[in-house]
Every structure is written in C-alpha cells, then in structure tokens.
Amino acid sequence: MSRDLGYYWLRLAIYVTLSLGVGTIFYDIGLGNDSSQARGAMLMFIVSFLTFMTIGGFPSFVEDMKVFERERLNGHYSTTAFVIANTLSAMPYLLLISLIPGALAYYLTGLHPGFEHFVYYDAVLFTCMVLVESLMMIVASIVPNFLMGIITGAGIQGLMILGGGFFRLPNDLPKPFWKYPLHYIAFHKYAYQGMYKNEFQGLTFPHNQTGRRGVITGEYILKNEFQVEMGYSKWVDLGILLGMVILYRVLFLAIIKIVENVKPAISKFMSVKPKQNIQVMENPTATPIHMN
Numbered sequence: 001m002s003r004d005l006g007y008y009w010l011r012l013a014i015y016v017t018l019s020l021g022v023g024t025i026f027y028d029i030g031l032g033n034d035s036s037q038a039r040g041a042m043l044m045f046i047v048s049f050l051t052f053m054t055i056g057g058f059p060s061f062v063e064d065m066k067v068f069e070r071e072r073l074n075g076h077y078s079t080t081a082f083v084i085a086n087t088l089s090a091m092p093y094l095l096l097i098s099l100i101p102g103a104l105a106y107y108l109t110g111l112h113p114g115f116e117h118f119v120y121y122d123a124v125l126f127t128c129m130v131l132v133e134s135l136m137m138i139v140a141s142i143v144p145n146f147l148m149g150i151i152t153g154a155g156i157q158g159l160m161i162l163g164g165g166f167f168r169l170p171n172d173l174p175k176p177f178w179k180y181p182l183h184y185i186a187f188h189k190y191a192y193q194g195m196y197k198n199e200f201q202g203l204t205f206p207h208n209q210t211g212r213r214g215v216i217t218g219e220y221i222l223k224n225e226f227q228v229e230m231g232y233s234k235w236v237d238l239g240i241l242l243g244m245v246i247l248y249r250v251l252f253l254a255i256i257k258i259v260e261n262v263k264p265a266i267s268k269f270m271s272v273k274p275k276q277n278i279q280v281m282e283n284p285t286a287t288p289i290h291m292n
Contacts, residue, residue: 011056012097018050019101023108030110031205036221042109043195044166047128047188050101052161054132055153061133061140062149072260079260083253090133098126112199120198120234124191127241131187132157134248141255164188169227187244193228194237201234 026042029035068082077085102122111121136153143149163173163182170189173179183189200218207216222228 008093011053014053015050015097015101016104019104022046022105026109028110031203033206033208036200036205036225039111039199040166040196040226043199044192046102046105046125047191047195048161048164050125051128051132052157054129055136055150055157057133058136058140058150058153059146061137062144062146065140065144079253079256083249083256086137087249094129094133095126098122098129112203117198120238121195124194124238124241127238127245128187128191130245131241131248134245134252138248138252138255141252141259160186160188164192165227166192171227187241190237190240194234194241196222196226196228197234197237
C-alpha cells in the first residue's frame with residue numbers, strides 16, 4: 001500500500017469524504033413520512049457510486065497484469081496461483097474502505113439500529129467492492145489500455161446500475177434486454193434488494209390518509225414502493241452476490257488461460273512473412289539468343 005499512495009490512501013480519503021457528505025445530507029433521517037424514499041436513495045448511492053469508484057484502480061490492475069506476464073514467462077508461478085494471490089491480497093484493503101466509510105454513512109444517517117443490521121450492510125458493501133474489482137480485473141485481462149479499460153468498465157457498470165431496479169422499478173423496466181437478462185445478471189439488483197430488506201423489515205412509518213393518522217410497515221413499502229422480491233430472505237441476496245464473486249474470479253482465470261494460449265498463436269501468425277513472387281522483366285532492346 002505504500003508503493004501507490006494515489007491508488008490506496010487517496011482513494012480511502014475520497015471514500016471517507018463522500019461518506020461524510022452522504023451522512024450530512026441524510027443526517028438523522030428519522031422515521032417521517034418521506035424518510036422511506038430518502039433511505040432508499042441513500043442506500044442506492046452507497047451501493048452504486050461508492051463501488052463505482054473502484055474503476056479508479058484500473059491502472060494498478062494493468063500494472064499487475066504486466067508483472068504477472070513477465071513472471072509467468074519466467075516460470076515463477078502459475079495462473080491459478082496469481083488469481084488466488086490477487087484475490088486474497090486485495091481483501092484487507094477492500095475491507096478497510098468498506099468498513100470505515102460505510103460506518104460513517106450508516107451511523108450519521110441513522111439507519112436501522114442494531115449491530116446485526118450494520119454487519120449485513122457492510123458485508124454487502126464489501127462484497128460489491130470485491131465484485132467491481134473482479135470485473136475490472138476481467139477488463140484488464142482483455143483491454144490492457146488504461147483509457148479504453150476505464151471507459152469499458154464504466155460503461156458496463158452504468159448499464160448494470162440502470163437495470164438494477166432503482167431508476168426504473170423492476171416491473172417498469174422494458175422486457176427486452178433491460179429486464180431479461182440485464183436486471184437478473186446485474187449485481188446491483190441483489191445488492192439493492194438485500195439492503196432494502198435489511199433496512200425496512202421490522203420498521204414502521206407514520207402514514208396519513210383521509211385525515212386519519214396510521215402506520216405503514218416496512219414490508220408494505222418493500223413490496224409496493226420498491227417492488228422487492230419478498231419470497232426469500234436478505235441472506236439469499238448476499239449469497240448470490242458471493243456466488244457472483246466466485247463466478248467473476250473463475251471467468252478471470254479462464255480468460256487469462258485463453259489469452260495465454262491464443263496470444264502466441266496470433267504472434268506466430270503475424271510473424272509469418274508472405275511469399276515473395278520473383279518477376280522477370282523482359283528487355284526489349286536485348287539481342288535474342290538463338291540456339292543451334
């Protein structure tokens with residue numbers, strides 16, 4: 001972490017600054033009439049834009065891939081060892097940048113009280129950061145150019161955020177492409193719904209209707225306002241996210257192995273020189289030779 005201050009410590013400082021900004025904007029949000037929408041917006045920002053910033057580490061990922069290629073040619077370690085080591089070495093830092101900024105935003109906002117709810121919230125945030133870093137490693141193995149890689153990764157995440165179910169509710173998404181398959185393959189769907197279930201289940205909010213005061217349950221808000229799938233628990237959403245982490249890392253390993261096998265063949269093909277045709281030019285002024 002001391003070798004790249006810009007990637008590690010500056011990134012942590014920006015995360016803390018953004019979390020303080022979120023915490024002060026939604027400070028002590030309470031349980032008022034409009035607090036349900038504010039809670040949903042705050043959780044969406046945490047899941048979407050804090051994790052989106054992981055693309056800033058793409059240049060570091062590209063450098064890691066260059067070092068790996070040199071070490072691989074020298075036979076120092078295998079592809080599988082690199083993927084496992086890359087995954088494990090990133091965990092402490094990702095835990096750090098999910099725990100500190102996440103705690104600031106959670107407690108300043110005054111989300112659902114209880115240590116279990118905070119643990120789940122931070123577990124989802126941490127898993128999403130691992131997912132985005134895994135996605136960017138896949139991009140780095142295919143697109144080694146800094147600028148093109150950042151654009152590609154940002155574009156993929158932008159599509160996933162749009163199809164995640166916040167900007168357009170799941171039932172309102174156009175079915176071709178946005179609902180099927182994007183909504184179901186975007187990790188934002190499971191992060192949003194897991195966060196919403198963790199936040200709203202067990203809470204009640206005041207509700208005024210036809211001049212009479214009453215209460216509305218968090219379960220009602222989940223089902224009717226956010227169109228959350230209530231047929232399974234929030235832990236299933238977290239389990240799906242963890243499964244996607246494994247899938248992304250397996251894809252990363254598979255792509256590296258494919259590139260290792262394909263790149264030499266392409267280089268060999270490009271290095272083959274085309275056959276040169278020898279042309280004989282006839283000199284019209286030359287005296288013809290007659291054979292006896």
